[in-house]
Amino acid sequence: MREQFLPFSPPYLGEEEIAEVVDSLRSGWITTGPKTKRFEQEFRDYVGAPAALALSSCTAALHTALVLAGIGTDDEVITTPVTFTATVAVIEHTGARPILVDVEPDTMNIDPARVRAAVTPRTRAVIAVHYGGHPCDLDALRAICDEHGLLLIEDAAHAVPARYKGRLIGSWENPVAFSFYATKNLTTAEGGMLTGTQEMINRGIIVSLHGMDRDAWKRNDRSGSWRYDIVTPGFKYNMTDIQAAIGLQQLRRLEAMHARRREIVRLYNEAFAQMGVFELPTERSDVQHAWHLYPLRLIAYRVAIPRDRFIEELRARNIGTSVHFIPIHTFTYYRERYGYRPEDFPVAMDCTEREISLPLHPGLRDADVRDVIDAVRDTLSAAGSTA
Ligand SMILES: *Cc1c(COP(=O)(O)O)cnc(C)c1O
Numbered sequence: 001m002r003e004q005f006l007p008f009s010p011p012y013l014g015e016e017e018i019a020e021v022v023d024s025l026r027s028g029w030i031t032t033g034p035k036t037k038r039f040e041q042e043f044r045d046y047v048g049a050p051a052a053l054a055l056s057s058c059t060a061a062l063h064t065a066l067v068l069a070g071i072g073t074d075d076e077v078i079t080t081p082v083t084f085t086a087t088v089a090v091i092e093h094t095g096a097r098p099i100l101v102d103v104e105p106d107t108m109n110i111d112p113a114r115v116r117a118a119v120t121p122r123t124r125a126v127i128a129v130h131y132g133g134h135p136c137d138l139d140a141l142r143a144i145c146d147e148h149g150l151l152l153i154e155d156a157a158h159a160v161p162a163r164y165k166g167r168l169i170g171s172w173e174n175p176v177a178f179s180f181y182a183t184k185n186l187t188t189a190e191g192g193m194l195t196g197t198q199e200m201i202n203r204g205i206i207v208s209l210h211g212m213d214r215d216a217w218k219r220n221d222r223s224g225s226w227r228y229d230i231v232t233p234g235f236k237y238n239m240t241d242i243q244a245a246i247g248l249q250q251l252r253r254l255e256a257m258h259a260r261r262r263e264i265v266r267l268y269n270e271a272f273a274q275m276g277v278f279e280l281p282t283e284r285s286d287v288q289h290a291w292h293l294y295p296l297r298l299i300a301y302r303v304a305i306p307r308d309r310f311i312e313e314l315r316a317r318n319i320g321t322s323v324h325f326i327p328i329h330t331f332t333y334y335r336e337r338y339g340y341r342p343e344d345f346p347v348a349m350d351c352t353e354r355e356i357s358l359p360l361h362p363g364l365r366d367a368d369v370r371d372v373i374d375a376v377r378d379t380l381s382a383a384g385s386t387a
Pocket of ligand 1 (some may be wrong): 058084087129179
């Protein structure tokens with residue numbers, strides 16, 4: 001058995017990130033400034049977005065997108081129960097009502113047919129989450145949104161670099177929110193990016209920084225002035241140059257990090273397909289998966305122990321795992337506010353109850369991958385399941 005605990009998702013940082021952060025600290029410019037602007041431009045050019053705005057988190061980016069769209073009280077926003085709480089909380093913060101709909105059984109992404117069925121005269125937007133880094137069925141979602149005049153917002157917290165029909169997520173004109181949280185494919189410790197039209201981003205600059213009417217970071221520059229106006233009660237959602245310093249170097253590593261993720265997925269798939277007791281993660285033929293997660297699903301009747309026990313057994317073998325996600329509608333707040341029952345979203349419940357996310361990050365060595373596979377095999381045979 002493995003001697004040291006294998007953490008689920010540590011950040012993958014090198015000397016380049018450290019040097020770039022030190023450079024910022026020495027430069028005298030630690031908050032939003034030249035590196036943040038450069039990170040925005042390089043990220044925008046990388047994904048091929050019309051424009052990009054670096055923010056303090058993906059949560060901030062999603063909230064900003066909703067506010068810029070004027071979404072508020074009496075509006076409805078359709079989204080998925082298979083996501084992190086932030087996707088739905090930001091809808092609540094605008095005063096709008098989140099409308100959850102079930103997911104597709106293969107990708108665990110929002111089901112376009114169920115989106116269509118949930119549209120009402122109050123619906124204003126759809127937030128599609130690219131679960132685990134697998135793009136949603138964007139053509140189908142766009143068709144529904146176009147037909148009903150809805151805004152499509154993408155939660156791309158997992159989806160860099162993901163492609164739908166050859167194009168990178170973030171390269172269309174609708175708002176897309178990325179996360180650079182510590183565990184994500186590209187990290188700035190905490191951080192996010194909003195992409196979309198230049199017109200939207202221009203308004204986003206104001207809303208995300210106190211509602212100030214100008215590039216406030218320039219106020220500390222020689223060209224700046226002490227005078228500013230407030231045109232709306234904005235938020236404090238800006239990214240700092242220390243975060244952007246990390247992001248600039250992470251962006252240079254992104255392709256290599258993604259290649260390593262794919263290689264690990266290949267090793268996992270080969271091993272777990274043979275065991276015959278798991279549903280492997282899907283990659284549809286028209287996408288490039290960002291492989292943020294490796295969500296393995298137990299085939300319940302073939303595995304002799306329940307999922308939660310499986311996780312404990314892996315932990316006992318020094319393998320850290322996680323679950324993505326605890327469905328939103330099962331949390332106290334949403335249950336009590338909207339009267340949801342677990343069975344309201346049967347596909348989401350079934351998929352997430354059987355799911356285990358295995359370690360998947362570029363820092364994993366082949367020996368680590370073998371340790372994970374061995375621990376899974378050992379757990380199965382100890383439980384008396386076929387392995
Ligand atoms: C991580 C995550 C978020 C939130 O990202 P932050 O940058 O931490 O705000 C939103 N949605 C999903 C699906 C996530 O996994």
